[in-house]
Amino acid sequence: MVAVEALRLILLYVHLVGFALLLGGAVAQLVSGPIRINKAMLWGAVVALLAGVGLSAPLRDGDEPAPAKIVTKLVIALLIFVMVFFSRKRDEVNRGHFLAIVGLTLVNAAVAVFWR
Template identity: 80%
Template sequence: MEALRLILLYGHLIGFALLLGGAIAQYLTGKIRINAAMLWGAVIQLATGIGLSAPLRDGDEPAPAKLGVKLVLALMIFVMVFFSRKRDEVNRGHFLAIAGLTLANAAVAVFWR
């Protein structure tokens, strides 16, 4: 089971890299829109996060409150990305909220013990 958890964690990190890297790349181009990397990153983050929340370890599961907060953040990111993906240009605040929520989700993962 540890191998499965590590594979899911690896996929989760790749999803984070796609989501945040895609957002930074798009922001630096000047035309703020949702790109494919951001969409796939949000999908991968949500799917692997749900897989990681399954009780795969013996007594070392994260707190249910932490999982709930991360799930809400991941769902908010996914909805914001998915429903804005076909726009030619996205509102600057909306776009920065996606990047901010992505960083907040990572902060919850790292700092909440």
């Protein structure tokens, strides 16, 4: 089971890198000028979503997260991905739309941390 735990930790690391890309790209865009979806945000949304799906696989012996938590995180991650993907080619994104992406990203992280 050491290999399975190593795989889970690698997926968790990749998931966190995706989160950092998404949130870091958003913060950089907020302070740099016109609000747009940058490549870091797009890649972060994709990486976080795919690694999160991998993390939801039953890799542990009875220590899996609750199905409700997995579904909640999946729905939020899909919303983030759709909002980022379909806004990526716009010259400027509505501020409310952009802040919703940031807010949903933070909510998804909060669900991961506080829901036990």
